[in-house]
Amino acid sequence: MSIPADPSLIRLDGVTLSRGGRVVLDGISLDLTERRIGLIGDNGSGKSSLIRLLNGLLSPDAGRVEVHGIDAAKEPGALPRKVGFIFQNPDHQIIFPTVIEEIAFSLEQAGRTRREAAAEASGALARHGRAHWADRPVHALSEGEKQLLCIIAVLVMEPAVLVLDEPFSSLDLPTRLGLERLIARLPQQVVLIAHELDAFSAYDRVVWLKAGRIAMDGAPEAVIAAYRRHGAERLAAAEGADPLEGAA
Numbered sequence: 001m002s003i004p005a006d007p008s009l010i011r012l013d014g015v016t017l018s019r020g021g022r023v024v025l026d027g028i029s030l031d032l033t034e035r036r037i038g039l040i041g042d043n044g045s046g047k048s049s050l051i052r053l054l055n056g057l058l059s060p061d062a063g064r065v066e067v068h069g070i071d072a073a074k075e076p077g078a079l080p081r082k083v084g085f086i087f088q089n090p091d092h093q094i095i096f097p098t099v100i101e102e103i104a105f106s107l108e109q110a111g112r113t114r115r116e117a118a119a120e121a122s123g124a125l126a127r128h129g130r131a132h133w134a135d136r137p138v139h140a141l142s143e144g145e146k147q148l149l150c151i152i153a154v155l156v157m158e159p160a161v162l163v164l165d166e167p168f169s170s171l172d173l174p175t176r177l178g179l180e181r182l183i184a185r186l187p188q189q190v191v192l193i194a195h196e197l198d199a200f201s202a203y204d205r206v207v208w209l210k211a212g213r214i215a216m217d218g219a220p221e222a223v224i225a226a227y228r229r230h231g232a233e234r235l236a237a238a239e240g241a242d243p244l245e246g247a248a
């Protein structure tokens, strides 16, 4: 008997991935049904690689990836519509010179006429209180404004899942808090990578990746407390290994 696909589940089953000849994800199994999921871990622990599996930017060497009923191996082309992706650097995402063109592009790709796409894009800007941005050159936007544009451009495609790869890293505190508030209100399932650990306080679940494996997975307070201890221990070990320490 085949088990029907679960429309609200992100499942990684025994996923292994190598990049540059090194194993960067090592037998990861996760069932993610919560609405707000955080992904934390040291630099190079595999976080970005993992979320790139969710929208088909990367494919596993072994194991299965399933997102809201789509088997990544069988229908890789269906994933980008299901999973919106926000990159750390908006300049890696934005390709058009004006705001309205950037938002309308994916709508046209999805079959709308130019006029329909422009009308929908204008509506999306208005819903976010940014109707006045329509003809603004993208290069005239601040980093935070560019990040918001990327989110609006992804949301017009109505993805079921939004994955965000360190979207706050170049934002000042008020801009970051505004973006966090916007993300909190979205109906989508959200998977967020961030090094700003307080961003996860209202999340349902946090997964800590360590060297391509799951170090801990559970409620944000417990996982983040353990991760902070790990950070302090790493720092202490690094300072203890400092040959200059105590030399004076």
Ligand SMILES: Nc1ncnc2c1ncn2[C@@H]1O[C@H](COP(=O)(O)OP(=O)(O)OP(=O)(O)O)[C@@H](O)[C@H]1O
Binding pocket: 019, 020, 024, 041, 042, 043, 044, 045, 046, 047, 048, 049, 050
């Ligand atoms: N394009 C690539 N080619 C080869 N190896 C890569 C590539 N991108 C990442 N890697 C390697 O994969 C490993 C995991 O990287 P990944 O970007 O997934 O980690 P991360 O946890 O997101 O790190 P960070 O917090 O620094 O963004 C690292 O060892 C990295 O060097």
